[in-house]
Structure formats: C-alpha cells, structure tokens
Amino acid sequence: xxxxxxxxIVEWHRLSPTLSLFRxxxxxxxxxxSYQAGQYIALRRDDCLLTRKVKDGEQIRFVPxxxxxxxxxxxxxxxxxxxxxxxxETEEGNYLEFYVVLEMGRDGVLGRFTESLFRGVxxxxxxxxxxxxxxxxxxxxxxxxxxxxxxxxVGTGTGLAPFVSMVKQLHRxxxxxxxxxxxxxxxxxxxxxxELAYHRDLLEIEKAASFDFVYVSSVSRPVARDLADxxxxxxxxxxxxxxxxxxxxxxxxxxxxxxxxxxxxxMLRKRIDxxxxxxxxxxxxxxxxxxxxxxxxxxxxxxxxxx
Numbered sequence: 001x002x003x004x005x006x007x008x009i010v011e012w013h014r015l016s017p018t019l020s021l022f023r024x025x026x027x028x029x030x031x032x033x034s035y036q037a038g039q040y041i042a043l044r045r046d047d048c049l050l051t052r053k054v055k056d057g058e059q060i061r062f063v064p065x066x067x068x069x070x071x072x073x074x075x076x077x078x079x080x081x082x083x084x085x086x087x088x089e090t091e092e093g094n095y096l097e098f099y100v101v102l103e104m105g106r107d108g109v110l111g112r113f114t115e116s117l118f119r120g121v122x123x124x125x126x127x128x129x130x131x132x133x134x135x136x137x138x139x140x141x142x143x144x145x146x147x148x149x150x151x152x153x154v155g156t157g158t159g160l161a162p163f164v165s166m167v168k169q170l171h172r173x174x175x176x177x178x179x180x181x182x183x184x185x186x187x188x189x190x191x192x193x194x195e196l197a198y199h200r201d202l203l204e205i206e207k208a209a210s211f212d213f214v215y216v217s218s219v220s221r222p223v224a225r226d227l228a229d230x231x232x233x234x235x236x237x238x239x240x241x242x243x244x245x246x247x248x249x250x251x252x253x254x255x256x257x258x259x260x261x262x263x264x265x266x267m268l269r270k271r272i273d274x275x276x277x278x279x280x281x282x283x284x285x286x287x288x289x290x291x292x293x294x295x296x297x298x299x300x301x302x303x304x305x306x307x
Contacts, residue, residue, distance in 0.1 A: 002134035004044060005030060009117075009127040010095070018102040019158070019195050020118065023085075023095040024131060032090055035135035036142065037165040038305075040082045041096065042132040048077035048116040051109060062109055079113035082282065082305065083135070084161040084198070086168035096131075099161045099197045137305075139282070141166055144303040148182060150277040152300075154291055155188045156237045157195075159283020162305060163188070164198045167205060167213065174210040183212035185271060189237035191221045193229075203231060214271065216240070216263050220255050230261040237283075238290040244268045245298050250290055274300035281305070 006027035013021040024043070026032070035041075050073040051062040064072040083090075085097035102118045103111025120126035138144070139162055145151045153163040163186055170180055190196050202215040218233035218240055219226050226232050233240060235257030239249045243257050243265055259265045274295075281291045282305035295302035 002132045004130045005133050007129055007131050009121055009129065012121045012127075015195050015197060016192065018104075018118075019100070019190075019197070020102075021084075021097065021099050021197055022121070023097045024129065025095050027128075029094065031094060032096055032131075033133060033135050035083065035087055035090070036140045037086055037169040038082070038140040038144075038162040039135050039137040040080045040139075040162075041135045042078050042080045043098075043113070044076060044078040044130040044132070045113055045116040046076045046130075047074050047126070048112045049073075049110070050075050050077070051112055061107060062105060063107075064109065077112045077116070078132070082137075082139075082161040082165075084164050086165050086172060088169060088172045099158045099164075101158050139280070139303075139305040144280055145182070145278050148276060148278040148301065150272060151182050151184045152272060152277050152279045153184065153186045154237050154241060154279060154281040154283075155186070156281075156283030156287040157190055158197075159281070159288075159305070160188045160190075160197060162282055163280070164202065167202065167215075170213070171205045171208065171210050179211050183214075183271070185214045185216070185268070187216045187218070187237055187240060189218040189220060189235070189240065192219055192223075193226050193232065195219075196232075214263065214267070216260060216268070218257075218260075222255065231263075233260045233263075234258045236287065238287045238294065241291060241294050244272060245274075245294065247294060247297065272300075274298040277301070278303060 007024045009022050010025055011023045050065040052065040067073050081098050083096050084099045102114045155163050196217050206213050206215045220236050222234045235255045239257040278301040279295050280303050281288050288304050292302050
C-alpha cells in the first residue's frame with residue numbers, strides 16, 4: 001500500500017469564493033512520484049466535517065454526522081484530484097498544482113474535503129495535509145488519444161485541470177524537439193472570466209505556435225467586459241460543441257452559445273473531422289453526458305475522466 005506523506009499548501013490563489021488554485025509541497029522537501037499529464041493523486045485532510053449517507057426513497061443524499069451533543073463530527077477524509085501542473089513543472093519545482101471547486105450538495109451541505117480546504121488556508125492557519133505517495137490514472141494522451149489526427153479536449157469548470165497539464169507538457173516537449181504529430185483543440189467553459197484558470201497561459205501557448213493548438217474559452221455568465229473581449233465566447237461547453245455540429249442547444253434558458261470572435265465557429269468546423277478525432281472530456285457529469293451524446297451523433301470517439 002502506498003504511504004501517506006505530510007505536505008502543506010502554498011501559493012493559494014482564490015479565483016472566486018468557490019474556486020481556487022493552489023500548490024502542494026512536501027513537508028520535508030521530499031520528491032513527488034513521476035507521473036504523466038492527466039493523472040491524479042489522493043490528498044487527505046484530518047479536520048473535515050463528516051457526513052453520513054441516507055436513503056430517501058430512491059434518492060441517496062448526505063447529511064451531517066452528529067455526535068451525542070448534536071455537533072457535527074470532524075475527522076479524516078481522502079479525496080482524489082487531477083493534477084493541473086505539468087510533469088516537467090513538478091520535476092523542476094518539486095510541487096503539485098491543483099484547480100479545485102468548493103463542492104456543495106443540492107441540500108446545501110458542503111463537500112467534506114473542500115470545506116476543510118477552503119477554511120483558513122489563506123492565513124496559513126490550516127495549510128497542512130497529507131498525500132498518498134502514488135500518482136495514478138489512465139486519462140492520458142498515450143492511453144486515450146493514441147493514433148488520432150485530432151484531439152479535442154473539453155473541460156467544464158475545474159475539469160480543465162488534466163488538459164492544462166497536457167497542453168503545458170506538450171508545449172515543453174515541443175520546445176525540446178518532440179513536436180507531436182496530432183493537432184489539439186481545447187474548449188474550456190466556466191461561469192466568469194475570473195474563474196477561467198490558466199487563461200493567459202493558454203493564450204500564450206497558442207500564440208507561440210510551438211505545435212498545432214487552438215484554445216477556445218467561454219463564460220456562461222458574461223458581463224460587458226466579456227462580451228467586448230474577442231478572445232472569450234459565451235455559453236456552456238456542451239452547447240458550443242453542439243453549435244459546431246449544427247445541433248440544437250440544450251437548456252434553452254442558459255446563455256446563448258457564441259464563439260470568440262478571434263476563433264469563430266467556422267474555424268472549429270474546419271478543424272474537427274469527427275472520423276479522425278477523439279473527444280476527451282472532464283468536469284460536470286451532466287455536461288460530460290451531453291458531450292458523450294454529441295460524440296455519438298457525429299461518430300467521434302469519446303473518452304472521459306471518470307474515477
């Protein structure tokens with residue numbers, strides 16, 4: 001069994017009240033295991049608010065686990081997260097980076113791990129954790145995208161994490177003379193501009209043109225500055241993908257899908273040949289299910305991150 005190692009959180013960067021980027025370093029400057037872009041690691045916190053599972057008819061929900069005095073219990077919780085840092089960054093800087101959301105159930109119960117994670121970290125009062133000294137998963141380009149001429153990556157919310165790791169590593173490898181034969185397109189949607197993690201980094205990688213890469217970003221709650229920005233579209237990722245293939249939008253009450261003016265839908269239609277493409281997706285389960293349906297309608301190979 002893999003060993004638990006002590007670590008601490010550094011460089012916590014809050015993008016919004018419910019979204020953050022942060023890095024983990026080993027408490028004793030130990031080195032992390034080597035890994036491939038797209039893999040994940042388990043993190044552990046010892047002061048999490050505990051919940052218990054209850055069945056309400058056919059529905060399963062989680063409620064606070066209370067002690068004899070009616071106070072919610074705290075204890076250890078382990079949770080796995082995709083790594084957003086590229087392997088070369090971890091090798092050189094000896095850190096792992098993550099892009100996470102403060103989870104909340106339909107009944108308002110906060111996610112056990114992320115409630116602890118978002119509480120007191122910025123003041124360094126609660127920056128300790130542990131990690132399992134093993135990085136695993138097969139959501140990698142070598143496993144899921146081998147042999148395809150075009151790789152379409154669709155990330156919703158923090159589902160961007162494995163893809164930004166892949167793109168940064170591809171950029172680095174190309175600079176070292178290992179240019180990939182395939183072309184890559186990344187579509188990422190989040191609620192607001194501030195929540196588009198790595199936005200500037202990805203634009204710079206696209207501009208560098210070290211390999212064939214196009215980055216399309218979108219926000220589902222646009223404001224005036226977003227509508228004026230030629231590098232940002234509007235709407236949810238699955239609806240943007242539907243537009244590429246002339247399929248009707250889903251959830252008609254949602255923001256109308258529009259592509260960034262500098263990356264019009266016509267560019268994507270020319271770029272994506274379903275018969276030669278694989279679609280990798282990670283993020284919101286409902287969005288991933290719809291993207292799977294879109295892939296089925298077009299004959300495109302579909303792969304999702306699913307632990």
